[in-house]
Amino acid sequence: MSPDLNALAVFALVAEERNFRAAADRLGVTRSAVSQTIRRLEQDLASELLQRTTRSVNLTEAGERLYAGIAPAIADMRTAYEAAGNLDGEPTGQLRLAVSSIAEQFLAGPMLAAFSQAYPRIQVDIVVTDDEFDIVRAGYDAGVRLGEVIEQDMIAVPASGDQRQIVVCSPAYVERHGAPTHPRELSGHRCIGWRREPGIAPYRWEFTENGRDFSVNVAPEITTNDMALMIKLAVAGAGISTGLEESFIPWIESGELVVILEAFSAPFPGFYLYYPSRKTPPKLRVLIDHVQRFR
Numbered sequence: 001m002s003p004d005l006n007a008l009a010v011f012a013l014v015a016e017e018r019n020f021r022a023a024a025d026r027l028g029v030t031r032s033a034v035s036q037t038i039r040r041l042e043q044d045l046a047s048e049l050l051q052r053t054t055r056s057v058n059l060t061e062a063g064e065r066l067y068a069g070i071a072p073a074i075a076d077m078r079t080a081y082e083a084a085g086n087l088d089g090e091p092t093g094q095l096r097l098a099v100s101s102i103a104e105q106f107l108a109g110p111m112l113a114a115f116s117q118a119y120p121r122i123q124v125d126i127v128v129t130d131d132e133f134d135i136v137r138a139g140y141d142a143g144v145r146l147g148e149v150i151e152q153d154m155i156a157v158p159a160s161g162d163q164r165q166i167v168v169c170s171p172a173y174v175e176r177h178g179a180p181t182h183p184r185e186l187s188g189h190r191c192i193g194w195r196r197e198p199g200i201a202p203y204r205w206e207f208t209e210n211g212r213d214f215s216v217n218v219a220p221e222i223t224t225n226d227m228a229l230m231i232k233l234a235v236a237g238a239g240i241s242t243g244l245e246e247s248f249i250p251w252i253e254s255g256e257l258v259v260i261l262e263a264f265s266a267p268f269p270g271f272y273l274y275y276p277s278r279k280t281p282p283k284l285r286v287l288i289d290h291v292q293r294f295r
Contacts, residue, residue, distance in 0.1 A: 007041040008066075010034055011049065012074045015067040016139030018057045071137060078281075091282040092121040098135050098143040101128050102227060103271045104246045105160045106144050111294045115287060122283050130196055130225070135276075141284050142275040148268075156272035159291050163270040164245040165206055168257040172237040179260045180240075183207045183216045190239035192230050193220030205242050208266035231257075 013023040014034065024031045042049050049063035059067060078093075099106060106112075107128065116124060127140075134151075135143045143150075146163070150156050169179070173190075180186055183205065193202040202223050204215040221239060224230060227247055234241040235256045245265075251257040259265075273291050275284060 004041060004044065007037050007044075008070055009074060010037045011041055011063075012067065012070055013139070014038060014050065014057065015059055015063065015071075016137075020052075020057060067137070075136070090121055091119055091286050093281070093283045094123045094125055095142075095283045095287060096125045096127075096140045098127050098129055098133075098138070098140045100145050100271070101130050102244050102247060103144045103160070104244070105295070106271060106273075106291075111291070114294065115290045118290065119283075119286055122286075135274075141281070142273055142287070144271055144273050146270065147272045150272060150274045153277065154274040155277050156274040157288055157292060158270070158295060159273040160270035160295055162267040164265045164267050165242060166245045166248065166259050166265045167205070167240060167242045167261045168234055168248050168252070168259055169240040170235055170237045170256065171258055173234075173239065174258065174260075176237070181261075183214075183261055183264055186216055186218050186240065191218045191220040191222075192233050192239045192241040193218060193223045194225065194227070194230060194243070195223050196225055207261070207264035209264055213266075 010023065010027065013026055014020060017023045017026070020031050020034050020038075024034045027034065038050060045062070045066075047062040048060050049066060051058045051060055101107075107126075112124065112126075116122075132149060135141075144159055147156060167183075167186075177189060180189060186205065193205075195202045202218070202220055205218050206213065206215045208214075222233060227243060230241045230243065231248065231251060233239065235251055240260070248257055248259075252259060273288060275288075280288070
């Protein structure tokens with residue numbers, strides 16, 4: 001039996017998106033058409049590839065095995081297709097990026113706006129997420145994260161300068177409660193913490209003293225997965241918060257927030273644009289060059 005290459009391509013999109021509607025939108029067809037194609041593929045293979053619920057789509061063991069086998073070939077075909085359309089020297093195609101929500105410089109606007117103006121035939125699709133996942137399997141061309149959490153088999157190029165994790169609070173909070181002089185004293189203060197999602201322990205606050213890194217397990221009164229909310233709460237005097245320095249700069253410059261425990265905040269390597277080590281398509285190559293020039 002000859003494989004249905006079109007059905008395999010549709011299956012790969014559903015596997016990437018984990019959503020029939022999103023896959024249908026990318027293909028420009030109806031959700032019903034995608035569902036029927038997957039159903040025929042499952043009948044041809046006599047194996048269930050996807051587990052469907054009203055809220056999610058997950059791969060079965062057979063689906064995982066099939067996707068792992070075809071994903072590299074699908075990616076290579078996309079690259080070849082786009083290269084054929086780049087014969088006039090202008091890169092084209094959709095560029096899918098997964099970017100950390102705290103990559104302030106990358107997401108600020110000017111760099112991406114300049115890229116879009118320079119390469120109008122590239123459609124940039126950005127998902128802002130702090131989830132840790134395999135960008136290749138999820139169908140992304142590249143991602144932007146802090147270097148310390150990037151997989152070793154990826155190529156990574158700097159997308160920002162060094163960063164600092166700082167601790168801030170409002171002047172009103174200092175007037176009411178005073179300011180800690182050492183991170184160990186944070187346990188006696190009201191704190192605003194971050195965690196990626198419910199059920200996961202809040203992020204441990206990290207510091208450096210005499211050249212040695214250490215962390216403090218703060219028990220925050222308020223936790224959230226939204227940095228903007230953390231900043232609003234800190235400005236409102238709800239407590240002490242922490243995050244990357246560039247996230248707080250506007251409020252520090254306006255005097256709405258003050259930096260405390262600064263002696264324990266050492267610089268570390270910042271954000272990187274990372275991507276798989278296989279052949280880099282032109283649309284991604286020009287982004288890499290653009291980011292390097294812009295940072």
